[in-house]
Amino acid sequence: MTGMAVEPSASSEPLPRAKTDWLPLLLVPALALLALPLVGSGSTWVTLTVAGLAMGMMIFLMASGLTLVFGLMDIINFGHGVFISLGAYASLLVLGPLAAWAQAESVWLNLALLLLCILAAMGVTGIVGTVFERVIVRPVYGSHLKQILVTMGGLIVAEQAIHAIWGASPIPIPLPATLRGAFIIGDVVMERYRLVAVGIGLLVFVGMQLLLNRTRIGLLIRAGVENPEMVEALGYRIRRLFVSVFVAGSALAGLGGVMWAFYRQTLTAGMGMEVMVLVFIVIIIGGLGSVGGCFVGSMLVALVANYVGFIEPKLALISNILVMALVLIWRPQGLFPVARR
């Protein structure tokens, strides 16, 4: 994309770069610094911050697919939560036959197991996402009201189907042996699994940014967000792009679901819908359709929840709502409003 614009043109004025909106990006470090004196002890602060970032990464994993689908297709999928649950349940397909790997005292074997779970989850949710898009979503393109209703209906049916397949009672899934427990450095406590979550979250975020900003597909997706008709007029099959983004979004939800399930260590069909509340708050804060905003929003919400939970536990219950209200008062469209809408 950069090559196209700069190289061949005779009057080699480089295209003006889009201005980066720094203010929202500064919010996260500013918040962390602000919390430092309030928390008091430095080691507690580090513990809270790392835990919060890990939480934020998991929320981001679950929310990124939804915001991408909305940005590109103007489709709001209230059934997104069921892909989170489904991904989590799909990891049972791997955990069943490979139970020995989970017991093994080898980090690599444990991580490989986690990876296999993630792959299984992404595979299953990707396939179900394809069907979901075809059967549930496609007939209601263009009408938000019907989208909300129909995807809600899809959610009910899919949740019940999970009950029918895997049973209605919660299923415990223990963490692989070496991922349990925490590293303790001085007074700082860092749970191992949370560090893994931070790693995977960062990997996905960087991967998505590279894909969106450095590849041809990403260019098409971003162009499609701005103006789908024009992309279609230039000869690209926008429909195929739409469907693949929907499938990718569902698969990301599955990935997030696995991470979330290991964090909670229990599986319930309603777990996706429970976390959807956070997901919606995050994508509203970020600006519907913005992946970067979704990332900042996730960090913001998770960090605030952690700090407030430590400083004033009673307030923590509504801290998410307060953050959202404050952000919306500041920027009614969210932190990074997507231009067209």
Next chain:
Amino acid sequence: MTRSPVFPLAVDGGRTGGSILAGLLSSDLPRSKVLTAILLAILLGLAATPFLFSGSQPLSTAAKICVFIVLVASYDLLLGYTGIVSFAHTMFFGIGGYGIAIALERLGATWFSVAIGLVAALLLSALLAIAIGLLSLRVRAIFFSMITLAVASAMAVLASQLSTITGGEDGLSFQLPVELRPAFRLLPEPVLGVSINGRLIAYYLLFFVALLTFLLLLRIVNSPFGRVLQAIRENEFRAEALGYRVVAYRTMASVVSALAATVAGALMALWLRYNGPDTTLSFSIMIDILLMVVIGGMGTMYGSVIGAMLFVLAQSYLQVLMSAGSTALAGVPVLPSLIHPDRWLLWLGALFVISVYAFPGGIVGRLRQATQ
């Protein structure tokens, strides 16, 4: 869904019945013989339930239907008439319930506390509805759905955590005013074999308040205000261009609907003599409401009557049917688990999706089409 004219003040030609009935129904008649018959049957059935059936189970079912008719009708005002999806309806339902429960528990079992509780609940609901509306409806209607979901779930958590006020997960049980207690006898002798006790009075209180609220809602949707709401639903941009402040109207609609839901919650608490997170605040009730509105018929108040009736009956009796079917098919591999009585929501969910696609007017829309 009936397409309504964009001009809110235009008089609809077919609605000129001058009788008292037309006045009561705000000139919005059922417009279908079958529908009229069903509605009459429901009305008479609910009015005569204490005399038709014995035992407390049918009476409780009837009371639940009355409450849900109000709840679903008020939700339809938002979904069917204004075209916005709220997930906070159970929050207002819960506020009504908790208003009554807290007031009666703290201030003693008098009518005065009922009034205080109701008024306080109505005020809180109105304030919350205005705040949510102004925060979310300014930008896009779709924000509203997500924000209501977030706020409602936060309130549900709050209600279960603030156990000193709300009783937490256990909820609150309380005494009713003397006249509504089962031991109270209005008449010394039974009438038609039924003793006129406090339970019966409570049922009729519920029935008439529900009926009145329903007629009031019918009045509202057929007023010029209701016409503006429908205009916004059909074409937001055009309504705004005609000079109607869309944000203000949508917020007003959400306030009216919240108030009616609060009344429904108060009735529910009065009937159960108890209020807790599971009876009024839970998300599954929200899903039930959605199912009732869509299956009954969006954009018609009568749809909510049919939807509520059908759903509550299904809830009580469909499961019995399914368990019979499930045991009958015990040998077949997958089928029994699909029609297991706990899976009844699966089938209602499928019905829901199909109705949104195939007949967005729901049952009422179908019946009206058939007569045209």
